[in-house]
Amino acid sequence: MESIPGTQAIARALCVLRAVARTRTARVNLAQLVRDTELNKPTVHRLLLALMADGMVEQDPKSLRYFVGRECYVLGGIASERFGLGREAVDAVSRLARSSGDSAFFSIRSDVFAVCVLREDGDSPLKTHVLQPGTRHPLGVGAGSLAMIAALDDAEAERALKENAALIELAYPEFTPAFLRAEIATTRMNGFAVNEGHVVRGSWGVAAAVHAPSGEVVGALTIAAVESRLPKERQAVLGKQIVDEARRLEAHLRRAAALLPEPKARKSTRAG
Template sequence: MSENVPGAQAVSRALRVLRAVARTRSAGINLAQLVRDTELNKPTAHRLLLALIAEGMVEQDPQSLRYFIGRECYVLGGIASERFGLGREAADVVARLARASGDSAFFSIRSDVFAVCVLREDGDYPLKTHVLQPGTRHPLGVGAGSLAMLAALDDEEVDRCLKENENLLRKSYPNFSTSFLRREVALTRERGFSVNEGLVVSGSWGVAAAVHSPSGEVVGALTIAAVESRLQVDRQHELGRLLVEEAKRLESHLARASAMRPEPKAKRARGS
């Protein structure tokens, strides 16, 4: 957000607080943890929390005093789900992937230069990876789903994303330099799916395929993640093919939903 826009810093900080609350899901977050996670000072964090509570975006439990995502976020999420045409179909695809693989399956969406996990479903294999949870947010390229999205963009957009995230990658993701991610983009395009070999958290591997909107924009990615022993090369290709098939199925659903959506009424000409 541009620093020249009046109030931009306050909005940016409020969203930082809201995302920190959302990441904790049903566990909630206390003020001290929120201050650490957002790197805001305590008075600022508390003031922003009160503003978000007033708008229904955050709620505070009166017993534990922990903060949780509010009902208004649920309302907005439902509207966004209708707008992007994902909803139940994406959840069904993720559940199907978890059943077929026995491992954990995910759906992440693109948020400009970031990827945000929104759905997770666990299969029946007893040993699981817990790195990615709904609300987890990484720069594009970090993690299998995030890399699948980055690789599906055109070269100019890849360059923009890497440039905007360069400082964050250097500070917080030492395994993910821009030069490394350019090589991974090329490999992902060659394979047709992405692979993360434990670079976010050691021992937690993932395979993913990008999902496009009817207009061709990258809207998200489907991922299967497992412990290292479950994702050796042969199985990477097996699951990669499955993910690509399911991504195409989801894209077909989005195309049908878009075709059924009523066209906006044209504005009446003045004087008619």
């Protein structure tokens, strides 16, 4: 694919913005961003200044730490309207956390990646803290990510595996192509995905994909817990609960889509 001028700078800026966003409300200093992005200090600082100029990143004047800016909130609100998820996704995550006692999540699909956007913890004292809002994985890595790739058709799933092959081999060597294809087949057979500690030992998860009215895979609901809380029999119970919540969320998306006004036909400008 031919390189487009400026794409490297844009990719690096987005890399810095994601690194800032992963800290949520904790905020992050320049040294940590340099480590997280693996970019040099002058480059990170220059990109931060550019992001700050557009309101995407802000800096605490006392601590000099960085956090996501107001423009991110504005764009997030617009994206929420576009996907029609909004409050309903928050409610679904909350119900799963309360009913299971474990941590529940909603992740969205970003082409060949999955990005966690919502998390709520249940009342169990045993929790896994691996997945946080802003965490990003290649499709197939993690329960929600696996649920998404398994819900794609074969051609799209293979495209995701191919595009992420180098990254997965480098960062997740256990996730070989053969292993991922076997996990996809099992997920399709069961109707929900299970991650038995393959990303981080001891951190297990169960998930189901969420589809838009068009059939497009837009995200996944997940329950994550420590290994001792997810034996086989409970995986099946939670799997059914998550699938039910996913179908409920999909029904909301269909209702929301039905209320949208029909696009007006454009008038012809040609002379009659």
